[in-house]
Amino acid sequence: MIRHHLSDALLTGYAAGTLPEAFSLLVATHVSLCDECRARLAALDAVGGALLDRQEAVPMAEGALTATLARISGTRPEARPMSRPQPGLFPEPLRAYVGGDAEAVRWRPVGGGVRQAILPTASGASARLLYIPAGTAVPDHGHHGTELTLVLQGAFRDETDRFARGDVETADEALEHTPIAEAGDPCICLAVTDAPLRFNGLIPRMLQPFLKI
Amino acid sequence: MTIEDDGARHCAQMLAVARHADQAAFAALFAHYAPRLKAFLMKSGATAAQAEDCAQDVMAIVWRKAGQFDPARASVATWIFTIARNRRIDLLRRDRRPEPEDLPWGPEPEPDQADALALQQDSQRLGEALAQLPEEQRTLIERAYFGDLSHSEIAEATGLPLGTIKSRIRLALEKLRQRLS
Numbered sequence: 001m002i003r004h005h006l007s008d009a010l011l012t013g014y015a016a017g018t019l020p021e022a023f024s025l026l027v028a029t030h031v032s033l034c035d036e037c038r039a040r041l042a043a044l045d046a047v048g049g050a051l052l053d054r055q056e057a058v059p060m061a062e063g064a065l066t067a068t069l070a071r072i073s074g075t076r077p078e079a080r081p082m083s084r085p086q087p088g089l090f091p092e093p094l095r096a097y098v099g100g101d102a103e104a105v106r107w108r109p110v111g112g113g114v115r116q117a118i119l120p121t122a123s124g125a126s127a128r129l130l131y132i133p134a135g136t137a138v139p140d141h142g143h144h145g146t147e148l149t150l151v152l153q154g155a156f157r158d159e160t161d162r163f164a165r166g167d168v169e170t171a172d173e174a175l176e177h178t179p180i181a182e183a184g185d186p187c188i189c190l191a192v193t194d195a196p197l198r199f200n201g202l203i204p205r206m207l208q209p210f211l212k213i
Numbered sequence: 214m215t216i217e218d219d220g221a222r223h224c225a226q227m228l229a230v231a232r233h234a235d236q237a238a239f240a241a242l243f244a245h246y247a248p249r250l251k252a253f254l255m256k257s258g259a260t261a262a263q264a265e266d267c268a269q270d271v272m273a274i275v276w277r278k279a280g281q282f283d284p285a286r287a288s289v290a291t292w293i294f295t296i297a298r299n300r301r302i303d304l305l306r307r308d309r310r311p312e313p314e315d316l317p318w319g320p321e322p323e324p325d326q327a328d329a330l331a332l333q334q335d336s337q338r339l340g341e342a343l344a345q346l347p348e349e350q351r352t353l354i355e356r357a358y359f360g361d362l363s364h365s366e367i368a369e370a371t372g373l374p375l376g377t378i379k380s381r382i383r384l385a386l387e388k389l390r391q392r393l394s
């Protein structure tokens with residue numbers, strides 16, 4: 001049961017197609033797991049549809065229809081593709097960035113048993129997977145900008161609440177928190193941010209240049 | 214002719230394209246949507262020539278992917294908007310936008326007529342609500358969708374009554390999952 005969803009602002013940006021790539025990846029991954037947000041997104045898409053429908057028409061060039069008909073002539077619309085989601089931890093959009101499911105991740109240790117893997121996305125925001133052993137705390141950190149964390153396996157708790165598979169925590173500048181992975185499976189999360197994290201402890205701060213975030 | 218009639222007619226035309234590769238139905242959709250796509254793309258920052266090309270691209274994709282149109286989950290305008298949004302990202306070299314995982318789709322079930330009709334009506338009402346918003350608020354929504362606002366500038370809510378349409382689609386998703394489980 002997912003309890004922490006995406007904000008309206010984030011879903012609206014995704015519907016409009018204007019989010020940084022890393023944020024779109026997190027939204028697409030959450031929506032893959034959450035029909036509530038899939039329906040909210042469809043409603044926000046409908047706003048885009050209503051806007052399109054109400055545009056003042058700008059005439060197309062002469063021959064535009066003929067040219068388009070020529071492009072499609074002799075073709076038939078494709079049949080609806082069959083799709084079966086694959087079993088596994090990562091929904092399809094995340095798999096595409098990792099090159100497979102959880103076992104394909106190329107983790108790098110960042111201290112204290114915590115591992116991470118930075119995913120290739122356009123600059124302006126960054127995305128990484130985090131692996132936090134059960135019972136381990138992620139170094140105490142505050143935030144510049146916005147950081148979103150989507151849980152994919154296990155669960156963590158911090159000063160605000162508990163977050164399990166599918167839940168998204170939205171942290172802004174005001175939140176200083178210490179997420180701790182619960183007992184049980186290691187906690188695996190997708191974290192995206194539009195600014196570098198700032199760690200408060202001495203050693204993590206020294207590590208930060210190597211984390212590339 | 215009211216917009217409501219338009220919505221139902223476009224839906225029938227879209228299904229005629231999907232099922233029978235009906236070129237006349239496609240031409241009618243083109244006449245309505247291509248000039249609106251062009252306007253939409255120009256407001257998003259494309260030149261007239263880019264918008265013209267891109268609108269034709271979008272309509273060619275509408276033909277090719279017609280089988281994926283599901284009238285219980287989107288109006289024709291909404292479905293075409295989602296295609297245009299993705300083409301605009303390529304056109305204006307915006308950030309890539311990964312898509313959510315597809316819903317599990319099995320062999321095509323006939324879309325439920327009542328569900329489809331209800332959704333088309335909801336979409337119609339949404340369009341009316343949009344038209345009735347105070348000018349300032351409507352402009353803000355337009356700017357968000359035309360790509361004029363960064364994600365951090367987008368307000369928490371659009372101020373539009375989206376609850377009905379959301380609940381309707383939520384039910385459609387539940388039905389779909391039940392059918393396929």
Ligand SMILES: [Zn+2]
Binds near residue numbers: 002004036038
């Ligand atoms: Zn959700």
